[in-house]
Amino acid sequence: MSLSVKDKKIIKAFFGTISSKAEDVGKEALSRTLVVYPQTKTYFSHWKDLSPGSDKVRKHGGVIMEGIANAVENIDDLSAGLLTLSELHAFMLRIDPANFKIINHNILVAFAMLFPGDFTPEVHVSVDKFLSQLALALSEKYR
C-alpha cells in the first residue's frame, strides 16, 4: 500500500490546506486519544492535567503535527526522513507501535471535524495510507 504519485499530490495539497490549524488538529487528536483510549494515558503519567484541550495537551499536539509536517516534506523517503524520530520513539519513549494506529485514527477524526468539506473520501484514503506509512517508518528502529 505504498504511496502513488497521485497520493503524494493529494497529501501535499491537503496538508497545505490544514497548516493554519495544525495545532488545533494536534490538540483534538491527542485529547481524543487520551479520552477515548484511556490506556494511552499511561505514557503521560508525568503530566498533571490530561484533560482535553489542556495546555500540555495542546502544546504536545502541536509537536506531533510538526513531526507529521516534517514527514510530508520527506514523503519520498519516509524511513530516512524519520530516522531520528524513530530512534527517539524506539529507545527513549518506547511507545508501543499499536498506539500509532490509535492516534492516526484520531487525527483523521480531527480532520473530518475541522475540515468537513475538504476531507473527502479520496483525500481520506490518501491520508490514511500516508499515516500508515508514517507509522511504519516511525517503527523502523524498534527492533
Added chain:
Amino acid sequence: MLSLQQQETVHFFILLIYLTDVNMVAWTDFERETIQSIFGKIDEDVGPAAFSRCLVVYPWTQRYFGRFGNMGSAAAIQANPMVAAHGKVVLNGLQKAVKNLDNIKGTYTELSVLHSETLRVDPDNFRLLADCLTIVIAAKMGADFTAEVQAAFQKFLAVVVSSLCRQYY
C-alpha cells in the same frame, strides 16, 4: 461436605444465575442520551456516505458487492444507486440497535448468523465500516463531536461489532 439444605441453596443460586439474562454492557446516562440523540437527528445520507466512504478508503471491502455494478472510481462509487440503497439498509440496522441498547447482542443474533453463514463477511470489515461512520458523524457534528461524545459513540459501535461477530464459528 455440605448439608442437604446448603446444597439446595447452592443449586438455587446456580439456577438463578443461568436464568438471569446477565447483560454485560452497562450504559451511563450520558452514553445513552448521546447515542439516542445522534441517531435521533441523523440525516438520511449518513448511511450512504459512510458505506461509500468505506468502499473508497478500504477498496478490498468491494469484494462483497460484485453485483452492484460500477465501482471503478471514487466518483462512480459515490454515484452508485445500489451503494446508496445499501447504505440505508446498514443505517436501519444500526437504528435497531439504538432502539434495543440493553440487548444488542440478542437483537443481532439473526444478523450475525446472516453475515457469517450466508454473506461470509470477514468481521474485520465491521470495524472498518464503523471507523468510516465515526468520520462521517465527526464531519457532520464538528465541534459538538467532543472527545466524550466520541467515546460514547465508539463504545456503541464496538458493542454492535462484537454482537455481529458473536455467531461466527
